[in-house]
Amino acid sequence: MPKIVDKDAMRERILDAAENAFHRDGITQVRMVDIAAELSVAKGTIYLYFPSRAELIAALVTRFFKSAENPLAAAPPAPSLEAFQKMILQMVTASSPDESTLLRFFSIFGAELKNPDISTPLAAYFDMLAEALGAELSRLAPNMPDPTQTARALVSVIDGLMLHRGLFGHNADIDTTKRLITAILSSP
Amino acid sequence: MPKIVDKDAMRERILDAAENAFHRDGITQVRMVDIAAELSVAKGTIYLYFPSRAELIAALVTRFFKSAENPLAAAPPAPSLEAFQKMILQMVTASSPDESTLLRFFSIFGAELKNPDISTPLAAYFDMLAEALGAELSRLAPNMPDPTQTARALVSVIDGLMLHRGLFGHNADIDTTKRLITAILSSP
DNA sequence: TCTTTTAATGACTTGACGGTCAGAAAAGCA
DNA sequence: TGCTTTTCTGACCGTCAAGTCATTAAAAGA
Numbered sequence: 001m002p003k004i005v006d007k008d009a010m011r012e013r014i015l016d017a018a019e020n021a022f023h024r025d026g027i028t029q030v031r032m033v034d035i036a037a038e039l040s041v042a043k044g045t046i047y048l049y050f051p052s053r054a055e056l057i058a059a060l061v062t063r064f065f066k067s068a069e070n071p072l073a074a075a076p077p078a079p080s081l082e083a084f085q086k087m088i089l090q091m092v093t094a095s096s097p098d099e100s101t102l103l104r105f106f107s108i109f110g111a112e113l114k115n116p117d118i119s120t121p122l123a124a125y126f127d128m129l130a131e132a133l134g135a136e137l138s139r140l141a142p143n144m145p146d147p148t149q150t151a152r153a154l155v156s157v158i159d160g161l162m163l164h165r166g167l168f169g170h171n172a173d174i175d176t177t178k179r180l181i182t183a184i185l186s187s188p
Numbered sequence: 189m190p191k192i193v194d195k196d197a198m199r200e201r202i203l204d205a206a207e208n209a210f211h212r213d214g215i216t217q218v219r220m221v222d223i224a225a226e227l228s229v230a231k232g233t234i235y236l237y238f239p240s241r242a243e244l245i246a247a248l249v250t251r252f253f254k255s256a257e258n259p260l261a262a263a264p265p266a267p268s269l270e271a272f273q274k275m276i277l278q279m280v281t282a283s284s285p286d287e288s289t290l291l292r293f294f295s296i297f298g299a300e301l302k303n304p305d306i307s308t309p310l311a312a313y314f315d316m317l318a319e320a321l322g323a324e325l326s327r328l329a330p331n332m333p334d335p336t337q338t339a340r341a342l343v344s345v346i347d348g349l350m351l352h353r354g355l356f357g358h359n360a361d362i363d364t365t366k367r368l369i370t371a372i373l374s375s376p
Numbered sequence: 377t378c379t380t381t382t383a384a385t386g387a388c389t390t391g392a393c394g395g396t397c398a399g400a401a402a403a404g405c406a
Numbered sequence: 407t408g409c410t411t412t413t414c415t416g417a418c419c420g421t422c423a424a425g426t427c428a429t430t431a432a433a434a435g436a
Contacts, residue, residue: 026299026300026303106298107302110294110298110301113294113298122355122356123355126356145363149361149364150364153364154368156351156353157345157368159348159351160344160348160349160351161345164314164344164347167310168314175334176334176337176338179333180341180345180372184372
């Protein structure tokens, strides 16, 4: 007899709305009413699903890193160093800045980077990426001096390229980026 | 006969206090009273020097980029590509994370990256850096395919390395970083 | 259709913070 | 020491957004 809604789905919809609004207008500019409006519901509804703004934001952080699984795992292992280079290049240039999870994350949580709740999972995410890259590197370029270190540095480099691409709309043309990545990934 | 204070010096002291507080506690956490307390003055005093919180922040942004002049201009022009590589390496690894102007900037204004008041001068700063790097590159490595593009990409790369170094205390060891930079800066 | 239970609403409350300003204090000259 | 001008102070005000809750709406079985 009662009205029933899918609570989990509604939570997700609220998180989606919040994420969009934060990304579009900046986390400090977005009020609870704005998130509600984004969903065409009343403010009170938000509070049926999240006890406070802070907890909503915490849930958003959690979700970010749950979804941010290893993008390398999805793709089939690269058959050669050349193919691997190409894949990295894709990673940097393929996604339009607005789709970039990382940029989205920065634009929302940039100011909270000193907050361990934010920086710890972020650091873990980059380490995970580096580990996966390092394993591929060892396999594909056995002569590479220090694959673990190289992979971690490569992650920093990729992040820098993506960030600038996203933030400043700067598109180092594909050729240049390719040349850079090739240079880095070629055994000395 | 009147009490006289150095207005400009006081403005600087207020900006210093604000910058420290923002850096330490996060810009959203810091209230006007907190900035005043940092200086052991009353809140009203701040308003004798800045008409509003927004203008204080704007002044801080301006100051950031006034002080962040071209770090390349300071150093004498590199006599060789090798020397240039060494200088870039210094740039990435020398300053301790906490002294890094750029990291300080990010930790304060990270969330405001979508705000043109913030992103415009930041983009201009990176472009200025890229231009300077590009000029040096053209001079030192005439064979380099597209020095302008390469320089801009190099700036992204350097920023990525510095950011990760600062944010995650990750120190790609000097050798690895050196190898990366050498690889990028060697004509193909 | 009526009834019951859950879900949604939005006017209202509360507290916090930016900004003001009348009065107090400080400085320095006569 | 008094006098004048500048500077500082902090209680107060207004606004605005988070969070509450009495009331209304929606769903669906009897």
